[in-house]
Amino acid sequence: xxxxxxxxxxxxxxxSFAADTPYQLINKVGNDLFSDIxxxxxxxxxxxxxxxxxxxxxxxxxxxxxxxxFKLLGKHIKGLQRTDAIEFIDAVDSYLVTTYANALLxxxxxxxxxxxxxxxxDSNFATVKVVIKENSGPDIDMHFKFRQNNDxxxxxxxxxxxxxxxxxxxxxxxTTRISEVGLAQVTSELKSKV
Numbered sequence: 001x002x003x004x005x006x007x008x009x010x011x012x013x014x015x016s017f018a019a020d021t022p023y024q025l026i027n028k029v030g031n032d033l034f035s036d037i038x039x040x041x042x043x044x045x046x047x048x049x050x051x052x053x054x055x056x057x058x059x060x061x062x063x064x065x066x067x068x069x070f071k072l073l074g075k076h077i078k079g080l081q082r083t084d085a086i087e088f089i090d091a092v093d094s095y096l097v098t099t100y101a102n103a104l105l106x107x108x109x110x111x112x113x114x115x116x117x118x119x120x121x122d123s124n125f126a127t128v129k130v131v132i133k134e135n136s137g138p139d140i141d142m143h144f145k146f147r148q149n150n151d152x153x154x155x156x157x158x159x160x161x162x163x164x165x166x167x168x169x170x171x172x173x174x175t176t177r178i179s180e181v182g183l184a185q186v187t188s189e190l191k192s193k194v
């Protein structure tokens with residue numbers, strides 16, 4: 001009986017480990033996300049609140065919002081008060097939900113292909129290529145950048161679309177804006193874009 005339990009446990013632990021690779025994670029999350037979007041956006045008229053709910057439930061648990069927030073702060077992270085950090089992270093989270101929801105409202109049922117790229121066994125970073133097949137026009141290439149957390153889970157921290165890192169582009173904008181008007185104002189501006 002104990003041998004059967006050990007074999008059973010080993011099988012499921014191996015399955016759990018295999019399911020946690022960045023490629024398998026984005027494949028599952030992406031398929032669920034686009035399936036939900038297809039269901040609510042059949043005629044191209046999905047409600048933005050409904051889309052935000054889908055993004056919040058399907059996508060955001062797999063985004064490393066804290067890491068993204070700290071990268072966006074750049075040099076302004078020095079001397080940051082805990083309450084200011086929490087408020088900024090919350091604003092970034094809301095901003096990302098709105099940004100992704102608005103982008104996904106444009107999805108009209110195109111085929112989405114996920115391509116596994118090689119990952120070094122000792123690296124905490126990985127990339128998965130995603131190709132959105134367009135019927136009329138060139139395909140859209142995106143690369144999702146993953147970071148492995150201390151608990152072994154993988155989360156997305158950046159998306160590179162057509163060679164442009166969204167994190168890098170936004171970081172330049174945010175750090176410049178914080179230098180000009182301060183963190184409290186930038187946090188308020190991010191919240192107002194919701």
